[in-house]
Amino acid sequence: MYTTRLQDETRKDVAFDVNVRMVLLAHELGLGYAALKKISKVLGIPALHLKTYQRHDKRVTGSSKAMEQESAKRMWARSVNRHQVRYTEMLSDGDSAAFREVVALNPYPGHEVVKLECINHAHKRMGTAFRKLSSQGKLGGKGVGKLTAKKCKTLQNYYRGAILNNQGSIDQMKAEIWAGLLHGMSTDDSPLHTRCNPSWCWYRKAEDNGETPGSHKLHSANFLKREVGQKLIP
Template identity: 75%
Template sequence: MDPEVAESLSQDTDAVIDIGVSFDGTWQKRGFTSHYGVGVCIDILTGLVIDYEILSSYCHACACKNSVLKAGEISEEEFDSWKEGHKADCAKNFAGSSKAMEQEAAKRMWGRSVSRHQLRYTEMLSDGDSSAFRQVVELKPYPGQEVTKLECINHAHKRMGTALRKISVDNKLGGKGSGKLTAKKCKSLQNFYRGAILNNQGNIEGMKSEIWAGLLHCMSTDEVPLHNRCNPQWCFFRRAEDNGETPDSHSLHSKNHLSREVGQTLVPIYHRTSSDSLLQKMQHGGTQNNNECLNSVIWARCPKTVFVGRNRVEAAVSMAISSFNEGASAILNLMANLWLESTTITLNTIREADMLRVTKANAILSPQTKGKRKHESNERKVKRHQQEQEEGAKYGAGMEM
């Protein structure tokens, strides 16, 4: 931070800072039947967790007492009296469904951001899978200040691939032969889309032009070249023209050629995924990788396959966030608060764990290793998609009927 800004903030203790946060929700159980949900806000600039909210729709003590009431072992008056005294210790703090937990967590965190942290979350980077952003807008947490929606690049990239594979199956555009929309070509077009966004951060027109360039490039032939929007860095045709050379035949370079008929079928998808409103939200080029990483750290400490109570979830979330923000050394603060003395073995183990973590994060893989991993991943996805198409529907609700 600029020294002058830091000094002015230190002098003005009431200053409220506007920041952008990456928000995501996660659940303790798969399938949207979980009793526990967690919402987390991570600062986009620093990558640190700013705030979190744990929601619980279940209290074991209440469930047991309800069973006793239904069995007729206690009266309604006794139950009401117990309920009144139990309010302070009740683990249940949410009465809605599991799907509504994410938006409720967002409302609570945006509503207390100023009073608790002296911060305004004016930019919200989220995946768009829930109505959390709409709920925050309706809440109007900051009078006179709007909250802006940012889109996750990874989720937009995933939705593009889903749309391409769906239209390939629904319109029977796949199969063998030149110009077909195979699983491999869907993957290539999907990666073209992601690359166009990342290569033109802050430039909506540049994004849109390169997104369409990916489709037109694949539709080009020797007779009808469509490379006006292509970038010489990845287009053989434009690179040859810039060097004053005669371009090679498309058959030597265009491994993902699409027929004109197939390409025209994809135009509505490209119109939708290259709209100004969508690209405006992706100018930042950011992702929710930090949130996804934190989610894995949380549930590694509290497996989704085991039934737990709210206290266990809270402990897992607190420990995960401490480790995420500060590394293994966060345990030293915990030990100090518990008046536990840190031995030399403890200190050395923690330092080694932190050094290993940083080393892995900063490791630079060779281009060959990266390329090999990417190629193997793509091959697995293509093979799995081909198997599903060849086998047909093998599993689904009510298939025996």
């Protein structure tokens, strides 16, 4: 293992990080040890020793999640000594193994590390769930009221909008998430718009303007049959 000078100090942990990144680079490019040596020569940096490469290669070849977990643990473990700061929040995706590892590490006794949910990841997961349901049974297809790809996208965007518009209130957020689904299931005989937001609901917008809402048949592009919509309820 070679060392790297940073601010006139020999930092073995930095050298370790550089070595790991070099092996990751080789994997990303589909290269082996010989090619990595050539890259090091072109860059004018010492090449990894073969045994060092093989050791890190075993780590990298494993799970990318394991690498993420190890990286998170290292960042949190050294933040106070290296930077005199505490990372009190972690933005992560869903059931994050990296977050669990950091919590188990307890890097700052007496100070909690809080997990923040990524809205974009939540939005993506919801779209995936809708498309998966669409492919099952008779929910999807091209018929009227079916869960088409376009309707999956619309419901997915309603979900994201509900989160963005109500970040200060969990109750309001839940209400608007439900509103997006019920909005699509509404008919003239059974309008379900009480939870809808007038900013995107044509029915509520008409009511707020003192007008009589038009027929749902004029807004059938996002219509979901009641039996289809009920399958989307958790």
